[in-house]
Amino acid sequence: MLRFFRQIRQRLLTDNKFSKYLLYAVGEILLVVIGILIALQVDNWNENRKALAQENELLEEVQEGLISDLNLINLCISDHEQFIRSQDFIVQWIDQKLPYRDSLIPHFKHTFWTKLFSVKDAPYETLKVFGIQNLSNKELGHQISNLYDVVYEDLFYWQNEQKNNSLHFRNTHDQIGFEFLPDFGDGSLQLDLRPVNPKALQYNKAYLLNLKMTRGTLSIFNMQLKEARSQIKRTIEMIESELSAI
Structure with a gap:
């Protein structure tokens, strides 16, 4: 191909057709520029495709982590509702000065028991390295950041409050006068x-x-857990929608 263009240039110079040669040279330069631009466009397309594939992979990992969080949070909420019922039962027993029965024994255990929630945040940390601001869907990026950095932070604050209160309450039982019994x-x-x-x-x-x-x-x-559960479900749905749209 290069040999063909060189022959054309030599023929134009030999025939003393400088103006045509100049036009040809300009055209050849334009062809080279267009070729470079096409190559850059193809390279950018390949890079964008790789970035999108990486983004999708990261979103899938975040989704898997959130599904794990959702399963655990459902267990926490269910257990805490049982604990609260037991606590209300003991409060009623005290307020109404009802007779003691051994059926109260399991309820006393639930007065200071707490099921703790732990987030599976490794996928989110990986996503932050990739750059949440680089996600194609900015609304989704904001939703993910808000869940991990705001909703979970509030949740863990109240979890620590509850854990400390429960521990303090548990430590008073020896002074009050309780005996521990095997529940197995x-x-x-x-x-x-x-x-x-x-x-x-x-x-x-x-x-x-x-x-x-x-x-x-x-x-x-428990209210914070329910709010987190709602936000987790919304985030999972948004990720699912984003992945299915590709």
């Missing part, structure tokens, strides 16, 4: 509680106050 037949775990003096416990104002404080923070913590 082999006696390997002693988590069930029974008050040594149930009647005295019903008049222990400090115990009732600590119980209500623990219940209050657990309720707020």
Whole structure:
């Protein structure tokens, strides 16, 4: 091909057709420029395709992590609702000065029990290295950032509050007068509680106050879990929509 163009140039110069040669030279330069631009465009297209493939892979990993978070958060909410029911049951037993029954034993355990939530954030950290601002869908990027950096932060604040309150409440049980009972037949775990003096416990104002404080923070913590669950579901749906649109 180059030899063909060289022959044309030589023929034009030999025939003393300088103006035509000049036009030809300009045309040849334009062809070279167009070729370079096409090559750059193809290179950019390939790079964009690679970046999009990497973005999709990262979004899929984030989605998998959020599905894991969602499963755990559902377990936490379910357990906490059971714990709150137990706490309300004990409060009612105290307020109404009802007779003691051994059926209360499992409920006492739930007065300070908390199921903790841990986020699977490794995919999000990888996505931050890629650059959330580089995501094609800016709204999705904002949603992901808000979930991990705002919603989860609020959630963990109340989780720590509940954990500290529960630990403090748990540490008062030895002073108040509780005995720990095995809740498995082999006696390997002693988590069930029974008050040594149930009647005295019903008049222990400090115990009732600590119980209500623990219940209050657990309720707020559970509300934060439900808000996080809602945002997780929304984020999963947005990722699913983004991946299916490609």
